[in-house]
Amino acid sequence: MSAVLEIRDLHLRFRGHSGVSEVLHGVSLDIRAGERVALVGESGSGKSVTARIVLGLLQELPYAEVSGGLFLEGADLNRLSRRQWQGLRGTSISMIFQDPTSSLNPVFTIGAQFAEVLRRRDPGLPRGAADERAGALLRSVSIHDHARVLDAYPFQLSGGMNQRVVIAMALANHPSLLIADEPGTALDVTVQAQTLKLMHDLVERSGTAVLFISHNLGVVREFADRVFVIYRGRIVERGPTAAIFEAPGHAYTRALMAAVPRITGGGPPEPNDGETAFLDPMVVHEGGGA
Amino acid sequence: MPAVLRLLARRLGISLIVLAGVSMLIFGIARVIPGDPARIALGPNATGEQVAGLRQALHLDDPVAVQYGHFVADLLRGDLGVSLYTNRPVTLDIAQFLPATLELVLFAGVLMVGIGLPLGMWSASQRGRWPDHLIRVVSLLGVSAPSFVWAVMLMLMFAFFLPVFPIAGRITDSFEITRVTGFLLIDTLLAGNGAAFVDALRHIFLPAFALAVSGIGQAARLTRANMVETYDRPYIEMARAYGFPAGRIAAKYAFKPSLIPSLTIIGLDFAAMLGNAFLVEAVFAWPGLSRYGVAVILRKDLNAIIGTVLIISATFLIVNLIVDLLIAFLNPRIRHSERGAR
Ligand SMILES: Nc1ncnc2c1ncn2[C@@H]1O[C@H](COP(=O)(O)OP(=O)(O)O)[C@@H](O)[C@H]1O
Ligand SMILES: [Mg+2]
Numbered sequence: 001m002s003a004v005l006e007i008r009d010l011h012l013r014f015r016g017h018s019g020v021s022e023v024l025h026g027v028s029l030d031i032r033a034g035e036r037v038a039l040v041g042e043s044g045s046g047k048s049v050t051a052r053i054v055l056g057l058l059q060e061l062p063y064a065e066v067s068g069g070l071f072l073e074g075a076d077l078n079r080l081s082r083r084q085w086q087g088l089r090g091t092s093i094s095m096i097f098q099d100p101t102s103s104l105n106p107v108f109t110i111g112a113q114f115a116e117v118l119r120r121r122d123p124g125l126p127r128g129a130a131d132e133r134a135g136a137l138l139r140s141v142s143i144h145d146h147a148r149v150l151d152a153y154p155f156q157l158s159g160g161m162n163q164r165v166v167i168a169m170a171l172a173n174h175p176s177l178l179i180a181d182e183p184g185t186a187l188d189v190t191v192q193a194q195t196l197k198l199m200h201d202l203v204e205r206s207g208t209a210v211l212f213i214s215h216n217l218g219v220v221r222e223f224a225d226r227v228f229v230i231y232r233g234r235i236v237e238r239g240p241t242a243a244i245f246e247a248p249g250h251a252y253t254r255a256l257m258a259a260v261p262r263i264t265g266g267g268p269p270e271p272n273d274g275e276t277a278f279l280d281p282m283v284v285h286e287g288g289g290a
Numbered sequence: 291m292p293a294v295l296r297l298l299a300r301r302l303g304i305s306l307i308v309l310a311g312v313s314m315l316i317f318g319i320a321r322v323i324p325g326d327p328a329r330i331a332l333g334p335n336a337t338g339e340q341v342a343g344l345r346q347a348l349h350l351d352d353p354v355a356v357q358y359g360h361f362v363a364d365l366l367r368g369d370l371g372v373s374l375y376t377n378r379p380v381t382l383d384i385a386q387f388l389p390a391t392l393e394l395v396l397f398a399g400v401l402m403v404g405i406g407l408p409l410g411m412w413s414a415s416q417r418g419r420w421p422d423h424l425i426r427v428v429s430l431l432g433v434s435a436p437s438f439v440w441a442v443m444l445m446l447m448f449a450f451f452l453p454v455f456p457i458a459g460r461i462t463d464s465f466e467i468t469r470v471t472g473f474l475l476i477d478t479l480l481a482g483n484g485a486a487f488v489d490a491l492r493h494i495f496l497p498a499f500a501l502a503v504s505g506i507g508q509a510a511r512l513t514r515a516n517m518v519e520t521y522d523r524p525y526i527e528m529a530r531a532y533g534f535p536a537g538r539i540a541a542k543y544a545f546k547p548s549l550i551p552s553l554t555i556i557g558l559d560f561a562a563m564l565g566n567a568f569l570v571e572a573v574f575a576w577p578g579l580s581r582y583g584v585a586v587i588l589r590k591d592l593n594a595i596i597g598t599v600l601i602i603s604a605t606f607l608i609v610n611l612i613v614d615l616l617i618a619f620l621n622p623r624i625r626h627s628e629r630g631a632r
Contacts, residue, residue: 055531089533097531103524107546107622120533153622169532 004209005031005054005177008069012049012233015063023049024233026068031177034207036200038224038241040214040256046233047213051179054211055093056085073176090120094175096199099186100162104154110134110165111150114172121173137168141198160191167199171206178203181213196223217257221245229253231278239285249283251275293625294618301614305607309600313365316599317358320592327590331374348592361596370600371593375586380597383582388601389472390460391578395567397475397498399560402505406556407549409506410513414548415540417518425510432507438569441500445573448496455496458575462489497574501566505559512555516548523547550621557613561606 012024024046031037039047052058056077059066070077072092077085089095097103105113114137115130125133131150138146141164154162163184170178183199184192200223203210214220220227220241227244229237229252237250248254255275328344329336349357364371370380406429413425435443449457460474461467465486470477475494478487520526521544529543568580579598586594618624 057527057530086533086535089531091533095528095531097524097528099524103528105525105529105543105547107550107620108543109622116534117532153626155623156626 002074003030003032003071004035004073005029005211006069006071007050007054008071010050010053010068010070011066012046012053012058013065015065022233024068027230027233027235029211029228029235029238031209031211033209035226036203036210036212036224038212038214038220038227039230040217040220040227041230042215042256045230047230048181050230051095051181051211051213054177054179055089055095056080056082059085090117091173092175093177093179094170094173096166096170096178096180096183098182098184099159100166100184101154101157101159101186103166104162106154108153109150110152110154110157114150114165114169117169117172133172134168137172138165140171140202141165141168143168158191159187160195163187163191163195164198167195167202171202171208174206175208177209177211179211179213182215183212185216192219217245229256235282236278236280237283237285239283240287243285243287247285249285251277251280253283294615297618297624298611298615301611305611308607309603312603313361313596313600314358316596317361318354320590320595321354321357323590325590327374327592330590370597373586373591373594373597375589375591375594380593383594384579384597384601385472387577387579387582390474390576391564391567391571391580392605393473393475394494394498394501394571394576394578395560395563397494398501398505398563398567401498401502402509402560402563403556405502406506406509407513409510411517411540411545413510413514414517414521414544415536417521422514426514429507429510429514433504433511434507435504436569437501437504437563437566438573440503441497441570441573444496444500456493457496460490460493460577461486462493465489497570497576500573501563501570505556505563508559509552509556512552513545513548516552517544520544520548546620550617553613553617553620557610557616560613561609564602564606564609 007027007029010024010027011022013020013022027046027050029037029039029050039050041047049058053066054070054072054077058064060082072088077088080088104110111127111131111134114134115125115127118130118133119125134150135146138149143149143161143164149157149161149165157165167183170180180199184195187195196219202208212220212224214223224241226239227237227241228235229244229250231252237244237248237253244253245257248257252275255278326341326345328341328348328350332340332344345351349360352360361371368381370384372378373380373383376383409425409429413422413429416422445457448455456462461478465478465483467474467477467481467483467486470480474490475487478484478490517540526539526544529539534543567578568583570576571578571580572584579602582594583598585591586598
């Protein structure tokens with residue numbers, strides 16, 4: 001059976017005023033059906049750009065050069081036209097961003113934004129029907145006063161509430177792949193834990209494959225089946241979560257684990273940079289079907 | 291009370307205070323400028339007695355505070371006094387001349403919003419590409435010259451070198467249009483006279499465009515700047531990640547949040563056109579309030595001066611009020627805040 005997502009030898013370069021900077025140096029990654037895969041690394045290592053390449057967004061920047069194989073459920077994404085790729089966004093692939101409140105439009109109600117998301121799958125869906133479906137989806141993320149929430153603007157809801165809304169939106173159109181880029185990092189720790197648990201249960205029940213981007217190893221351990229550790233645009237270690245946490249094989253992974261995550265939740269831990277051992281070849285843990 | 295009503299009540303209160311202040315100021319200034327209004331009105335051949343009689347009738351020999359009291363008492367009865375220039379009630383004069391000015395300014399406002407906002411929107415969505423560069427240069431050009439300069443240039447271009455528009459007046463004299471609203475674009479339609487409507491449209495286009503040019507440039511620049519900022523917000527990235535069409539993102543999801551900060555300034559620009567209209571009216575011989583205003587100032591026609599200034603200020607305040615309400619309507623944070631706006 002083919003993978004939900006397969007990334008093969010992905011390279012990314014940005015052309016800038018001061019020459020070319022290479023951000024991804026051959027990243028390969030795969031996610032199978034129903035699997036939750038984490039991509040872990042410090043800030044600037046190339047996690048978000050990888051997500052945006054899968055969505056086909058980065059390719060629209062005139063100064064970005066992307067190469068490498070991208071396959072969604074066996075289909076070669078690179079053969080799609082821009083339009084076809086756009087057609088996958090919000091339907092086959094959906095995304096959750098770091099801060100739920102600022103990723104919702106401040107001047108439209110939740111209901112209006114939800115309707116727009118549902119119309120990606122069902123063009124022309126009338127607002128009344130959309131509200132009904134949105135209400136049911138909100139119930140699935142434990143929002144019970146959904147009528148009030150649909151009428152509200154994001155600034156009228158708490159961060160945790162918005163996070164639930166965003167999770168419901170992301171799963172509304174039954175995507176085959178959900179990308180979560182540091183979800184809820186902006187929220188306080190307990191709310192983040194609650195909403196992650198909720199998301200975990202939902203994707204488990206629906207069997208949605210997830211690319212889970214994070215710098216928080218504690219969260220990754222809870223959430224992911226398999227882990228890819230990325231350092232400066234290279235995967236340095238990959239394998240089943242348990243195997244990696246039991247016996248981290250790469251110097252960088254060990255440094256990541258040793259670094260204490262900041263409680264304030266701001267940035268990821270940043271191990272002492274420039275250690276030559278970090279440039280060692282990739283460590284692969286077999287098992288978990290890897 | 292709903293937040294919007296509270297906002298409205300407060301802004302109305304502030305407007306009345308401003309209006310009272312303006313009336314005192316202009317009342318004082320009008321009495322300080324040199325020249326005896328009674329003497330000017332009666333002409334050099336009038337006798338001293340006649341002049342003194344008129345001065346008394348106009349309360350000109352009373353202290354300024356007492357004069358102001360008379361003025362306010364009359365004003366509250368809707369009476370702005372009689373113009374010494376036209377010998378008619380000032381209210382009648384204003385009712386005759388104001389619609390032409392309002393029509394000009396409103397039409398210019400429509401051009402400003404109807405051209406400026408889409409230009410800015412397009413520019414932002416094409417950021418860094420040639421349409422963006424072109425629009426930025428053109429809109430900078432637009433804001434960098436005052437409207438009377440545009441008036442003269444447009445008149446040269448489209449009336450003398452390329453005579454496609456009439457250069458003076460509101461409508462060709464041969465059309466007989468019954469006056470209903472005083473807005474010729476409306477009255478011609480009410481009369482069912484299509485030819486007259488087109489004629490009025492052709493007359494208003496150049497002066498209104500001249501008046502609007504810098505506003506168009508300003509609106510385009512503001513809209514672009516605010517939209518470019520909005521495009522970097524996470525909610526636009528989310529809209530893209532969900533595959534919303536680019537045009538829809540530009541016209542709806544990026545435009546609306548960017549419009550809110552632009553609106554205040556666009557509103558001020560619009561109100562400023564009332565003042566600029568005086569110069570543009572002069573260039574295009576537009577029979578609006580400016581001719582009347584200039585004539586009465588030269589004659590030191592006190593009642594008419596004060597009436598003209600007050601009506602312009604009131605229009606200015608009404609425009610600001612409408613803009614504030616529009617912002618409150620667009621911005622849910624104001625509409626739903628407990629304390630109303632700021
Ligand atoms: N649009 C862009 N233009 C230029 N450089 C970029 C752009 N987006 C990301 N980068 C660079 O690519 C690198 C990886 O960024 P990113 O994927 O956002 O890191 P993270 O792992 O923290 O998500 C960073 O050095 C960043 O500066
Ligand atoms: Mg990131």
